Amino acid sequence: MRQGSGSPVLRQAAIRASCLAYQIWLARNARLFGERRMSLRFVVESACARAAELCHTSPVGGTLTARDIWGSHPASAVFCMVFFTWEPPSPSFLKVNFDGSVLDGGLRGGAGFVIRNPSARVVAAGGSQLFDTSVPCAELSAAWAGVRYARCVLRARSIILEGDSATVISWIQGGPRGGGCDHPLLRDIWAMARDGWAFQATHIYREGNGAADWVAAFVACHSGDTLWLGDGELPLALRVHMTHFEQHQMEESFPKEGKKKRKEKKREKIVHERCKTSKRHGFISKIDS
Template sequence: MGSRSLGVTLGHSGVRIPFLTFADDTMIFAKASEESCITIKAILDKYCTMSGQLINFHKSAFQCTQNVSDNVSVNFAEILQMEKSFSLSKYLGCPIIDSKVTNATFADLQEKVSSQLTKWKANSLSQAGQTILVQSNLATKANYQMQSFSLPPAILSSLDKCYRNFFWNKDSDAKSPNLIGWDKICIPKKFGGLGLRKAKVNNNALQFKLLWKILESPDNLWVQLVTRKYLKNDDLFSYKVKANVSWQWRRLMSLRITFKKGLRWIVGNGEQISFWFDNWIFSTALEENYPVPRGSEALKVSYFINQDGHWNVSSLRQYVPVDIATLIANYYLPSNSCQVKRIWGLTPDGIYSVKSGVELLQGFNQQAVVPSPFGWIWKLSIPPKIKFFLWKLSHNGIPTKKRFQMECMVIGWWFVWFARNGVIFRQDSTSPIKVSSMIKAFVNNLKITGEVVASVDSVITPAVARNIKVVARNNVFWSPPPAEFLKVNFDGSKLATGQAAFGFVIRDAEGVVKLCGAGAMDSSVSILEAEARGLREVINAVNRVWKIPWKIHSSILDTIQELGHFEEVQIYHVFREANAAADWMAHRGHSSPTTTYWFDVPVLPFTVIIRKDALGWPKSWDPP
């Protein structure tokens, strides 16, 4: 019944959309004709008959393009029994844009944020409470619009100003300087900030989700639309933006360069990975740092992999410097068939997350950033408002010396109040000396940056607290496997110079060494990869003698495949004190350029460790 008149084709994309539905809202698209209106009305009437529900036509409306005359629109209104609307305004909280985008397009968002973050609320909250409210406001009021549109710069700047004024409890027209810069506040806590996000950074990180969807969800309706309308047969990163595209698509494409820095590849056979233009080995493509020889632009990674699944080092050295060829040769290639796959390299599971996108935009995934020496503040068992005071103190954010002295006096009285509550409600035993010691320990930690305080209800200094943890772990010891079983300990090591290594030890139920091994790895290898390599070499060693985070994905796949050769396998995590033999071998690996095996105990220090493990000797028994 006139079904051909329903649905519209978006541009030249070939994607035809008859309707969109979300919850109890439905939008029907059709050709502007009386036949379409009759069809739509018949569908709605049939729905009412079958469901027993009624449609509220007073809350329903239709909209026509500018090419439809007023007389025709009147006929449509009579058939549909709805009023004509010149603008559908917003849908699901986002504006339906049918004209040029201006600041007024998103003015409602700005007003919503301002109405929630009012000064009277700031007056009734501590700075800790203000921070929580800013975070929740950013997550609820602006997130949906930010992941749908790249907001205009003026709107983003206005949102930042609103968040900033609320945090510092200032009027919107206040001109006084802030005690701590907004840039410093909007960085992760471990680097000295409060973990808030600038509006622009948050907007771009949410827009990255759309780029990730284009790569990973080809069956998505929106992805099909933009692929047919814009990308066509081009790759996302090789596509060139044309002049007649929408403003949103143009801004989204401008984020590709930054987004690409977070992508990596699981190499597999390397047939689909460009050797020069994909960032498969480093965070950037090789062509950004090294000249591309003429005629080699189309080279794939598979060109440098031999038929036996190992790197062709001689071919690598023909195209890149020797040190880079060595780094590539140390990249682990799985022995089993592994699918070539593009992943997000800044998360353990290889799937994009907004948090990792924020860190990429802030630059914390691209360079070595020294953690803040005041990280111990957030580990204190004290009220959040006192933590925030200490954080401001560490950044010279206290306005006057007199106020600082007053705040310190308040903190001192808080310790007294804490001790008093312990006596009344928890039946703690306390004394003025103990309370005094608590305050002294607290003040000392203000003077010594970087020290970690165990808890404020303790008189233990940080040094003693660390010793307690060491004593507890010193009572851990190696435990033998059941009879007729072998136990494998493996570990990784990384020196201050960056060099990594691995080591492993295989022992029986009596603690006798059956096999041990170690080997050095490149400085680009992480400690996690070194440990995974240690596990892999254990399996290799067993096969030679006795005939899955994404970075270790290939190693784990190979390991799982090899573990299937054993009747039973058990894997446990142990502290280093119970893994001393494998730890010793891992350090030994720094002096072994290639993987080396021993069937006897190499040296005396290692023999002592083996005998202690066999006797169940905890480290706490060692002489001081």
């Protein structure tokens, strides 16, 4: 790997070979320890997806080490400053976040999406369970389902598609003439993108794609299609997850404002409890300032 660091072609070949060896090792361990066997297709496609993400984020001129291959994806991208926060779309746009989930070595999985408006309110969220799939296929199915619902059902003309799969995003950004993957779902996405006024596909790190990740994991364990319309229909666990994530984002970006808001809520709760106690005893006590 060190010898191939200088040449982009040798570098990519070294990454692909290392990722394939790693996936084979994982499949071998799963077989030895009595877990579900992974199909050859699943092993190869997982290795290709992992290699594509590493090639996409790894610096061309840097030294390639084993840590770049075996380490986590965010660790391999630590050379640059990145932001993990989810941001609302621009006015007149809808943002479609998508994610795929694969379980049992590809025997089943899920494709989930979350569509939100410029006010960060959920317009629709859902997905479907998949069978005999791989990570890239699950991610692509999720992207297609989200774009299709936004374009064909919600009649959105301006869409921002956002996902944590660098592979799928690069396929979509490349377009029909990009020379990349040629898949029926990709062709359908490109056709829907041409029909609208504006379409943009962007990559976001997994830390900022938590809502879509939750939906993908949910639909992977539930048969059939799933659809929630608006914030009111979302499962309580998903609402709690999104609220906690947004609060964490606010505190990370504005730590003083987040701390101040928590103090204000705590004081309001104390005031409310004192008022209830006072009314119960037939008098209103003066609340200390």
